Amino acid sequence: MRDVARLAGVSVATASKALNGQPQVRASTRERVMQAASQLDFSPNTHAQALITQRTGTVGLLTSDLEGRFSIPILMGAEDAFGTDQTSVFLCDARGDSIRERHHLRALLSRRVDGLIVVGARPDSRPSLGRDLPVPVIYAYAPSEDPADLSLVSDNEGGGRLAVDHLIRCGRRRIAHITGDATYGAAQDRARGAVDRLAEEGLEVAGGEVWFGMWSEAWGRGATRMLLERCPDVDAIFAGSDEIARGVVDVLHEERLDVPGQVAVIGYDNWTILGANARPPLTTIDLNLEQLGRVAAQRLFAAIGGTLGSGVEKFPGKLVTRESTAPLR
Amino acid sequence: MRDVARLAGVSVATASKALNGQPQVRASTRERVMQAASQLDFSPNTHAQALITQRTGTVGLLTSDLEGRFSIPILMGAEDAFGTDQTSVFLCDARGDSIRERHHLRALLSRRVDGLIVVGARPDSRPSLGRDLPVPVIYAYAPSEDPADLSLVSDNEGGGRLAVDHLIRCGRRRIAHITGDATYGAAQDRARGAVDRLAEEGLEVAGGEVWFGMWSEAWGRGATRMLLERCPDVDAIFAGSDEIARGVVDVLHEERLDVPGQVAVIGYDNWTILGANARPPLTTIDLNLEQLGRVAAQRLFAAIGGTLGSGVEKFPGKLVTRESTAPLR
DNA sequence: TTGTAGGCGTTATCAG
């Protein structure tokens, strides 16, 4: 910056003020400084700035979600809420290892990040990073076990309702639910939402039970076969994930059942690579993770000075309509 | 650090030396300082360190690969080559927008990253960031257009050979190749590798041509139907991506052809969610992106002082055997 | 409106 100042014929202090848009500098002076800066391709050293202002304009995103399936949308939401030139994000993957997580945490604190977003590997509650960290922390996707922390999660119960509601609007009455691992809170919540919505309509889940199993295509296939045996006249299947839904439509095809003519299918997650390529493309519930990321960023930003609040905030999912559902003729 | 020094009863300078493992400090003194530090939960301010050492221990990963399909493995490779506590990575997604890319670049330079890894959206060459950046830059996955830059890419021609070689070893002779968009260099390279390897065996590609089309399941299905019509006795299909491979096995099923009993199928990319869930699970070529990331990190590290070299380095893919290929009985 | 001076938290260079 010394060079810029010299080139503009002012002192370093004035150059700084000019560059930072402080009002107490003559327009012509500012102009000269700006010119000099761009001529020298000057870019301020953020570390020096951080030292003075105690703000780094960086945020840590600590994830355990190997494939980046959930972290990436959250990252992107956060990125555009912060604004490209305001805040940069450190992405760290702990790979499900709590030792590694502590390491990353130390590193991030050493780098004096202004805040932390923690994204768990699965949508169940996870251990808190602790109460007395020097920066605000937001848990996204997977809530913290500690109710004193602030967590932002997707509303799975609402999503389940949404899915079933859509199927009902399509005129379906014999609606089954095939979903993943019963030990996942998300599976339970989605199922509860689905069952509740059915009950409001005076309906029970087709096949007499929710089919819990695994988050895989293979389970989607197996469960569908069992379901068809027990309940051959099912007219809609709500799958707990897009993977499962892929398995479901696969078997429906094998059985020469038309989708959505005879059986409508709806997935969950909006994992585009799976859903949009399916035959037919899958209607699904989008988790709205970008929004989660955006809100996380806003909350973090707002909390820089003050405090963060606590508890678990739920965000509604979003129905994405493709061709695997349609009104009955 | 002042507090640490005080608590240990030494000067700030000595505390610094003790903490940084400098030899010129008595063991007992070091011990006291370390204790004080951990007692106060001290973590050094990296910005102050950066200011003085001119090294930040950060790297920018600039990507345009929305879904993180390619960036994430590269990031992970880089992360573990750097070592968790040595270097942190800024992940920036330019979303295919060159304006946004410039913004991110400015921000990263302002943050004085020690180096840059650029990951393109598709495996064809992309514009260079420029020759006179103040930090070393490595292009990964997608090479730079400027031969003066250093690029690390996956060897698609070799991958094509690898795939066909495997099919030949399985005793297949009538081998077809269905792949994606012909405007992709990767598609051309993989095809060339495949055709060459076939030629070495005195074979031609089954169906008389390589089927270029799109990187989608739908194209995989369509092309397979056409192929079967023209060449019903095909005994192996090399798909240019796992997506395409999914479409291929789908239609083979429809036609009651056993995979791999009658037709072996091999994909490309090792996109686990697609390949491992397929029926049967897909043999495929892994791009080895983690290795790319690791090597990028090492080169960057080595280049901090000196210079980087230039040109395009190719990395071999890796055969991942699952159940969609097997020797002919 | 502009310039001077002090300091942010470290490390490095010297003297002791």
Place this chain on the structure above:
DNA sequence: CTGATAACGCCTACAA
């Protein structure tokens, strides 16, 4: 072996 002291690059009272 330890401790002053001067940077590193910038911001910000305060003085001119």
